[in-house]
Amino acid sequence: MTALIGYARVSKADGSQAIDLQRDALAKAGVDLEHHLYTDAASGKRDDRLGLEACIKALRHGDTLIVWKLDRLGRDLRHLVNLVGDLTKRNIGLKVLAGEGASIDTTTANGRLVFAIFAGLAEFERDLIVERTKAGLAAARARGRSGGRPFKMTPAKLRLAQAAMGKPETKVAELCAELGITRQTLYRFVGPKGELRIDGQRMLDRRKAK
Template sequence: MLIGYMRVSKADGSQSTDLQRDALIAAGVDPSHIYEDLASGRRDDRPGLANCLKALREGDVLIVWKLDRLGRDMRHLINTVHDLIERDVGLKVLTGHGAAIDTTTAAGKLTFGIFAALAEFERELISERTVAGLASGSDRAAQAVRIHDLGARRPGGGEAGGRSQQARTHRSRAHRLRALHLLGVGGRQ
């Protein structure tokens, strides 16, 4: 039996599974045998995937549109496929990086290993870009505070309405936030 699984990263309605569903049905999956999650591929607690894996029996084939729909963590992907192979369940990936994957063949198993590594690499790049964006935002905020601080002093050293103290407070907070971001604390992980 052919069993399909599809996933989108956001449950807010900004992403749709229509394209994936159409591809799974075109590949021969009965619509009643398609499981779905609206969650990040990094999460392990995906009820649709858990139910899909429970439904698979010896001789079945799990079909996904792209490998990153199954997961973005190489260890998770490899463990999942290893479990499928142990249960004599095949995996077919319909598209992705120019090639389909079919773990019922030796070449398909090799291709899977390569693409699992690429999926994890892509996830790591997304994380690095997010951290870099947060750090850049903190740098701009700290610079804005410095500019504000320079303009807050009156000629002769007096303070204009206590704004210099506010600027020092904001600058101190900006430096603390930047340090937290550089340590990997806070923000989206």
């Protein structure tokens, strides 16, 4: 049976910001607040939000994630694109009720088109960052310096991350600390359910080829 799952967030945990407006909007949209609402009191710039992690793990095939405004999910465009991309692969819809993202409803053709535009912008931003990074490294090499951080993900860590992410009780922050990798690195190779992403599959394919 499919469900409407709600997620709400305020930035401060000191009680100075009320979540009631979001709760009311989600309830009006059909969300069962008692059983299907997940909340956080944390900055949207953080991707280690326990409420959001629990929400993503609770979503099942055919469900729809509903948020009041798009910025409740996060303020980083690439994070949003990756998140919705994962939901889409799992056949989970996203519906935004208000604000600039109110035209996003990935259960409809128009909503998917709007999201595709967001994805295109994120890819453009990513390409610009890569281009600037390459230019910076080239300039450093020309001056006799080398740059770049060491590569921290390994096939062994990747397999451990897959197994751990497949368990509902796994805390992503603790897993990253144990493996000695950043959350960004983890999600680059493994999805929220332990599924391999493109970079993860490439790493394992390269290992098999040796």
